[in-house]
Amino acid sequence: MTSDIGRTAAPLTEQRNVPARISAWSAALGVSLIVAAFATPMMWMLYGSYYTFFMALLGIVAIPTGHVGRFRGKRLGGRDRGLALLGIITGWLLILCALLIVLAYIGLIAGLALLTDAVR
Numbered sequence: 001m002t003s004d005i006g007r008t009a010a011p012l013t014e015q016r017n018v019p020a021r022i023s024a025w026s027a028a029l030g031v032s033l034i035v036a037a038f039a040t041p042m043m044w045m046l047y048g049s050y051y052t053f054f055m056a057l058l059g060i061v062a063i064p065t066g067h068v069g070r071f072r073g074k075r076l077g078g079r080d081r082g083l084a085l086l087g088i089i090t091g092w093l094l095i096l097c098a099l100l101i102v103l104a105y106i107g108l109i110a111g112l113a114l115l116t117d118a119v120r
Contacts, residue, residue, distance in 0.1 A: 015079070020084035030055050033058070048101075055097060059090075066087035
């Protein structure tokens with residue numbers, strides 16, 4: 001059996017809100033994908049589907065971890081609750097951007113299909 005004598009609980013001020021930080025980091029990485037797409041348009045044209053997939057994936061990660069971070073922040077006395085909220089909002093915006101990009105791709109393909117059909 002192990003003894004818990006050497007272990008002491010950390011005070012509430014020293015505990016970290018890890019889910020809130022994960023949410024904020026995944027949201028920041030998703031936003032950096034958007035910035036990278038505008039900074040390197042040639043890479044966007046070559047690998048746009050990867051950009052869009054990872055943007056949506058990071059948004060999907062940011063939302064639940066942000067909610068867990070908000071809940072945990074309430075128990076930690078408000079620690080990193082704003083950071084978790086930022087992750088939630090940015091995660092939803094990343095999913096919205098990814099959805100708009102997918103709809104733009106579908107619209108482009110449908111428009112090109114109509115144009116090529118009209119030429120015949």
